[in-house]
Amino acid sequence: MAEDKKDIDAVSGVETTGHEWDGIKELNNPLPRWWLWTFYATIVWTIGYTIAYPAWPGITGATAGVLGWTSRGQHAQEMEAARAEQAVYLTRIEDADVNTIAADPELVQFAVAGGSSAYKVYCVQCHGSGAAGGEGYPNLNDDDWIWGGTLDDIQYTLMHGIRHEADFDTRFNDMPAYGRDQILDRDQVSDVAWYVRQISGQEHDEAAAERGAETFEIECSACHGVDGEGVPELGGPRLNDAIWLYGGSHAQIVAQINNPQQGVMPAWGERLGETTVKQLAVYVHQLGGGQ
């Protein structure tokens, strides 16, 4: 800038840059040179950075970067590290049986956390996110267990599933279709249903229930127990309580006797491995209903 063109601002006595926007001028209070060098340094850093790390987009992908860093790789590394940390507990869980695990508060804490996350992936679809189940899907929070509610029972059910035919050891039973196969006639079915309402403490037709009692003893008590208290070893649901898998109204009970719905649960043992199944068992057991 030539000396004579120097434009000095009247108020501050400072030279301007000569730029003007609608009468507003910019004062030239020079920036320190180290600031400029810092700026250049950041540019150099950027170039180095884009060489070292994936950066420049191309047609099929970005440049890989000489350090070979990828977010996938970093994720894998972090997972590796997390797995290494978990390994300590996982080995202990692998070596212990569920009852030993349940007696060790440290392992319980780990198993509940691990079980809860496995639950959220594999179990929520049927049992619901809060494990409260729904019609046809048992509520895991309550104290009514079709196949038993001890840690061992739960673990077995998880390992081998229910009516999961591919597993030789699966839990299995088959309730006869009393109506469909005409084992009982309409009235008999209705009477048994009234009897079931009676033993579960619900409103019922007294005379019909009386008639149904006899049929119950002959047809049902083997699996459901003499008093309808259930036989977990056979998977015969308890009937004299307030919990109903397919509903407890007269019509719903009749429907279930006529043409029973029979739920299926996959065997998880092979798919998830015993260690995860143990954690799931501990998790489910502590939901509130474990025996």
Place this chain on the structure above:
Amino acid sequence: MLDQTAVEKLDVEAVNKGAKQKAQPLYAARKRIHPKRAQGTYRRLKWIIMAVTLGIYYITPWLRWDRGPHAPDQAVLIDMANRRFYFFFVEIWPQEFIFIAGLLVMAGVGLFLITSVVGRAWCGYTCPQTVWTDLFLVVERFFEGDRNARIKLDKEPWTGSKITKKAVKHATWLVIAVATGGAWIFYFADAPTLAYDFATGQAPFVAYATVAVLTATTYIFGGIMREQVCIYMCPWPRIQAAMLDENSLVVTYNDWRGEPRMRGQKKAKAQGLVPGDCVDCNACVAVCPTGIDIRDGQQLECITCALCIDACDAVMDKVGHERGLISYATLADYNHNMRIAMGGENTGTIDPSNVRDGNGGFVDAIRGFKWREMLRPRTIIYTAAWAAIGLALLVALGTRDRLEVNVLHDRNPVFTTLSDGSIRNGYTVKILNMVAEPRTITLTLDGLPGALMAINGIDAEPATTFDIPVDPDRLRALRVFVSQPRDMVQSGSTPFTFIVEEGEAGETDIYNANFEAPE
């Protein structure tokens, strides 16, 4: 009046002078500043403040405070791993962060208050940047001498003695820098243990990294960058403008008595000129750590360190004028006095005889500093706000609970029907034992007829009361199941309470919870 040749004229120019005179490049090289040593009241005050602030910083982590066997005995400790903050008799949990927030707000309001009263006192006296720069300057002076010697040394070729001097200076700076970074980490762990671990190479990586970073910043900012930090990097100089008003005391060159500045005042008087008090010795410029000339007026670069006041007062003593040619003054007083000096009008020419009463004093109309001026609505409001927050914090601190219960009601499922028809709700009950002793806390369920609690992990029959041992200074989370028999259940939502009690200290806390049942 003494002969003015006694006062040497220093060869120094304000670093920002060029901006007002020569054509400027867009980027300018930094001008080296060699601040001269000042002596006087403010310098003494600053030495004291420096000793106190550095003392607090370095010594605090080593103070001990007995809290019994279950808590650390370091008086001030930020325990990140356990999420506790200890400050002598106060222990703060993360949820009590409000106390820290309150202190920060107080610090902010305090800064506003100080700034509105005495300008950038924070910058000039207590800012770490100023304190450490001062400390580094002491070192520099010790090895290289004062201003003139340093200027000379810098111009010298690189001889052995120069290299030695510089090397020793930088080494000393580095030692201070390491000590500064080192002291910082002691606030975050037991100081003696960490010091041992650090020295033997067993401290965590983050400790070494922190020390390395703080060593670098201390060395670079205090030794090399210095005033560049204040002028170009720090946001505070920009913010201060909003806090100052015409009644704030700022370091001011009193043109009304100083101008026209003149050397050889005897000769000038003999020629019939009326010189101002300023003998144009540049002492004020030479001592300035930011290298500016306060006689150019209040500037962004000025950190109000007041060293130019000391320098000029010494000169005034020598030449036999009153002190205070450079002084703490308010813009209001300055403008008032300027009008008198200019003969009542804003003529632009100062005649010092207007402010003189002929007997060596000032005319009565000249205004000086008055304590009363500090009391203004602005400062009163700042003080009131500051004190109110402080008081509120103290009251809160005095009345806060050391036993707490927090309850989370299960959302999914909200309730569970059990086989006997009773209804069960699940809760996560968190008992906070906020003292450093193990305590047995009684958890009681109250206000829900017939209901009993069962607790996961506690082998006992369902009951309405449980004795829960809680570790010292810890939270204990319990899975609590509350069941109410079928015939007592009310449909919908029923309020009840969880009560926690501690016998010995008589502490208690309640939580109002709800019990949900089918509609």
